[in-house]
Amino acid sequence: MADKKKKEQEPERPAYTLPDDPKEAMKQLKADRKQLRSDQKAAAKEARLRAKEMEEAEAELNGDIHGGLGSFLLILLIILVWLLLMAIMIKFNILGLGDTLTPALKDIPYIKNLLPGAQTVQMNNSGEDSSQVAADNSDYVASLEQELSRQLALNASYAATIDKLNAEVARLEPFEEEQAEFDKQRQQFYQDIVYNDNAPDASAYASYYAMIAPEEAAEIYEQIASDEISDEEVKVYAATFTAMKPKEAAAIFNNMSNITLVARILQQMGSDDRAKIMGKLDTEVAEKVTELLEPEGLPELNNGKSASGS
Numbered sequence: 001m002a003d004k005k006k007k008e009q010e011p012e013r014p015a016y017t018l019p020d021d022p023k024e025a026m027k028q029l030k031a032d033r034k035q036l037r038s039d040q041k042a043a044a045k046e047a048r049l050r051a052k053e054m055e056e057a058e059a060e061l062n063g064d065i066h067g068g069l070g071s072f073l074l075i076l077l078i079i080l081v082w083l084l085l086m087a088i089m090i091k092f093n094i095l096g097l098g099d100t101l102t103p104a105l106k107d108i109p110y111i112k113n114l115l116p117g118a119q120t121v122q123m124n125n126s127g128e129d130s131s132q133v134a135a136d137n138s139d140y141v142a143s144l145e146q147e148l149s150r151q152l153a154l155n156a157s158y159a160a161t162i163d164k165l166n167a168e169v170a171r172l173e174p175f176e177e178e179q180a181e182f183d184k185q186r187q188q189f190y191q192d193i194v195y196n197d198n199a200p201d202a203s204a205y206a207s208y209y210a211m212i213a214p215e216e217a218a219e220i221y222e223q224i225a226s227d228e229i230s231d232e233e234v235k236v237y238a239a240t241f242t243a244m245k246p247k248e249a250a251a252i253f254n255n256m257s258n259i260t261l262v263a264r265i266l267q268q269m270g271s272d273d274r275a276k277i278m279g280k281l282d283t284e285v286a287e288k289v290t291e292l293l294e295p296e297g298l299p300e301l302n303n304g305k306s307a308s309g310s
Contacts, residue, residue, distance in 0.1 A: 090114050238268035250280030259285065263292035
């Protein structure tokens with residue numbers, strides 16, 4: 001009877017119709033289904049909210065809200081008491097519960113501290129750690145002592161080397177003094193014998209240099225000319241080489257590293273003698289000498305004339 005009355009009260013909904021065009025009909029059908037699902041979700045959400053509000057209103061009327069909170073606290077207290085009792089039984093191994101649960105709880109942090117003998121194990125571990133630290137410190141001190149011994153030995157070796165070097169310096173000092181004296185005597189020899197007015201003529205020097213190997217003759221000339229030489233000295237050298245055979249003079253020039261000195265000596269020779277010697281020079285040496293014999297190549301001489309008057 002009530003259902004019949006409810007149906008009579010509900011308004012009569014219009015019939016569901018679709019457009020005649022199949023595409024438009026399918027499009028509208030999809031849209032209506034989507035809208036229907038959205039309406040159903042909204043209705044369900046609204047129904048849940050209504051139901052919750054009704055439950056809260058009913059609980060407030062019956063005093064169930066405060067009673068529910070008290071029940072929750074009571075249950076929580078009971079759980080805590082049980083946990084405390086379990087911890088005490090495990091810690092003191094009542095009824096062997098601690099030994100029974102040790103395999104399962106020994107690896108769980110904090111909880112493993114409740115197991116029987118946990119304090120003893122910690123003390124033993126602490127003792128073992130202290131022993132290990134002491135052993136490590138002892139090894140470190142030993143390594144430092146070894147390094148100190150090695151450094152001391154190395155310093156002693158360096159000190160011995162320094163002493164040897166100082167002794168060698170002391171041993172060589174007389175030789176250095178002798179070398180200085182020799183250089184002084186050689187310079188005096190050059191002044192008194194080689195460059196003196198009464199020195200042997202150029203032919204005597206030429207015959208001497210012709211007797212020795214070209215390499216040694218070149219070395220002697222370069223040693224003589226190691227210091228800056230004057231134009232007059234160059235003229236003496238030019239006269240000496242002029243007195244030599246062109247082939248012998250060219251052999252000496254080819255072995256001299258001071259090409260500038262070679263060019264200066266050749267410049268002081270007569271043109272004929274210079275041409276004969278340059279014809280015997282190595283190609284590379286002749287090219288370098290020719291470049292230096294250009295007006296820009298050599299410095300101006302105090303006396304513009306060569307030794308042979310060319």
